[in-house]
Amino acid sequence: MMSNTLSAVLEEQIRHLCLTDFPCGHGNWRKSKDGRDAAETEETDSLLDLLSCSHSPWWHDTSWSPQAPALRKLAVLSPECLHTDFIYKYFNTLRIVDKGVSVIDNGLLKFSKLEELVLSANKISEIPAQNFPSTLKILELRANWLSALNSLTNCTPPRLQYLSLSSNNLGHHQDISNLTGKHWPQLVCLDLSDCEFQDQQALLSALSTLPCLKTLILEGNPFTLAPSYPGFTVDSLPQLSCLDTSRISPEERHRFRGLAKMSDLIVDRASARVSVGRMKGIPDPLMSVDENAPDFPVVTYSYFITYEFLGHHTPINLKVDGESKFETAHVTEDGSSDADQQSNKTCERETSKADSGVSIVNTEETCHAAAQVSRHSTSKLTWSECMDFSDAQMYIVSDLGGLKKFLNQGLYVRIEEEKVLSWPAASEDIPAAKPSRTVKEKKGGKGKESPIKSGSTKDKSKDKKKKSVPELVQDAPIRRSLGSVHIPLQSLVKGHHKVNVLCDLGVLRTESEVKAMTTLEKDLGKKIKEDKKTEDKESKQRGGSGTRQKNTASSKGKGKGKKEREVDVHTDNSLSTQLEPGTVELSVELEKWQSASEAHQLLLPTQTS
Template structure:
């Protein structure tokens, strides 16, 4: 007999009952009928206590069948009754879960009075209805490997009232056609949760033929992600009393009245909204430049949030250009080079961050996940609380891909963009200086001089524009990434509100400012030390030079000490960075919403 056959596993469970061993069965441990007690014999009550006492070494796990305890009691009280026919006919319920069963064989037919059979979490790929007892009323096949209902519906148990098919790969039109009243005339409860059904109208049309259906579970299917669910199911199945473990109220049924007959109704589209709120905890400062130091590079930092959401249009590569906005500054070649470098840096940091957080097979994500669109919030300058107030909505027609996306979850990233602007200034030439002086002279040729000076001004302006180029460099890096689980939306949830915790982050602006401050403090201490030594020697020359130099720098010199200004102090112990996130799955609450949604 196959070790993975159902009857083999049940025989092992029955053998563990020890119906012929102590304290059950007929043995020398049982007192004689005449009342004489020999050595080692036990009273019947004492033997029964050994079966039920929690501290007894003869206790057993009887969760696989409610009749197991009754059989052991019978083996103590009337062991002579336990022949094979009586043994198998006593079982009315069997629960064989997670036992690696792959085949339901004919040995199950020995249980002639079996009414409940639970075979969850096994490896059953096909069910032959000829091997099922005709007395079955409950059949649970959840979390198996079923991909077809062909064998199950050839000769199904006629009195079956509950059928559990959840968490199986059922999706085809043939499977839908086998869920009708012709196959299950007395079916009251049907569990199809966490399958792969996508066509809601076709499935509801088949289920409407089940005359006795009162309880239905469809959550976890791709079709349950559509905006018209559950309204369309409530309207299409008037005999239904309970949907997805929720009772259907008369008000709810009335609110969806007429939805199923609405023309142009969109039944295979879902709408997902992602909202990013406030971000707190990022470490400052923002770097700025002294206006009196034009040669020093002008550095700005901005922060934004990026993520991917499912969608039906606009491939990812079309979003790159819009996300790299330089406000028309710099040459085309410089902008292109900056974009390429920025994208390379961003891709490296994103890959590094996502590799740590997303522990799934990359190839599986590429082939199975729905097409994802990269979205980005507006870029904001640093502040203690940055309110993005960004809302992105997408409509998805690939409901199966959307389900896989939600099960994987969303990855939220904080990115920092650094823009460096180098201004190259040049001194005016002698010709322009002479021209400017001549324009101020008044004489008999005033008109001529004014015309010439005007032309010279224009030339000098043009010359100034070409002689003072502005070079731009843009780079991005991912500061942190978090994974946001969204599987609750697949399980029937409407929205996910979460405060994403990125931990303590270290923006580049803060680190640079920290290093510059340390450098300035070191220079200042060095200068003070030299001043003290010069005072001791009585030499005032170097001190006066340093004093005049510091005054010159204060008046707008080109020293880099005043070129970098920190607007905010740098904290030694940065706080955890948090971002507010809300992901919502649209559900129509009435037939009127379906009218607007379908339009």
């Protein structure tokens, strides 16, 4: 595939201006100087209107340069001056955006008076600085394929004042060494947003050598997720007046004064706090319980929230008792735990069930680096109209690049229901050959002898007490996912400190309602198939107009039946829309130092230890 050079795209744009064609340039459509005009000549004002009117067939998009419309107007008024060298020198601003440019060739040097060059959203991987005119003051290379700055700093434009390198794969130590005052003596504004810089101190040390730097944009880099940003940046660059599109106030500079001197203690590490609050809209699982149901098994329901978050260390403030914040593992017959099996299944399902909420980062890296992504479960609560989990976890992340990717992908939150069946325990005195009796047998066994022979009435009374309150044995819990929701967290990468969300999971249903709907759908499907079969048989067996009328009548009747069934389904759906949806309060907050004194108090234990 041939590379798309910048000069070729520029030549094509100039050709589209049609500077020598109607209504521009010389031609029999123009009035002659001696006053002898043909009938088909046009007035100059009419020719100019054809250029400026958006509905005119001679109107062209000239947004790629503010000089382009002026040049077309000049081609109508004074076409004799439009020679090639004049056209190239006429441009001082060029904006070639998303045109597939991959090579900046030396054809750009023809534009000897160029001051502003915008090449955003192209495919440029190298920047040969020797091909830029020395008059260049503004250079924008946003969202290209840049991975190094070596070629740009070999011969930098000496008058460059604005440089945008945002949304490129830049962040190596070599890139940092190429962002010093030695290469950019007159740089006033630098945009490095949405790159991959992680070493905050090294980058700020290099940028502090830029003598004219006043405006700096760094949001979207991994190190901006650390608590020390933006305070450490503000105090390290005293000449800076604007950071991330916001002016630095004197009060802000005063609050962070002295933070740059604590560079030995500052570590590029993020602290994220994930909080789960109240949950509402969960249907009561005991509403549909039959009163005539047997006493056993005893069914209990509990609810909890699960999510996954990135962290290299164990989350802070975890419970260690039976109601652990993490899911308990049940050992299977082969000796492996179901947690291990679940983790293997998770790795297998991550690419196929991206929207299920089981896994957050849907890449193969999650399976290989499972220690970095931890699944957290809140405490289990019994059902109520409003369940307050009051769960807060702090995650410490040292891989800031991984955290940036994680936040861009978002967080999945899942509501889980745990059902536990409890049965009366078998008495140890009863022989193993005889199974435990049912509740009915225990209630109505008048003439039956007890299998236990006791020598006193006290023993019999004790046995009766034991039977009245039997010891219960629980089965393995049965878990069901009530729903999951995706929480976007890109705003945390863009500079926001906190995301507060009321997760809406829609109308949730109890287990019995789900089973009833499933059976109803199956019955409807079977009935429709049977109706189709009977219709086919009747159409084959019957013939003639009379029978056709009967068939039409029967089909109408069946159609009514179908409509009635559809009405039932629609009314059921309309009722479900009136129910309260399931909601969960959730917030994700990045720790940020608000002042140098606050940072000193937090870092003091580290200094003393």
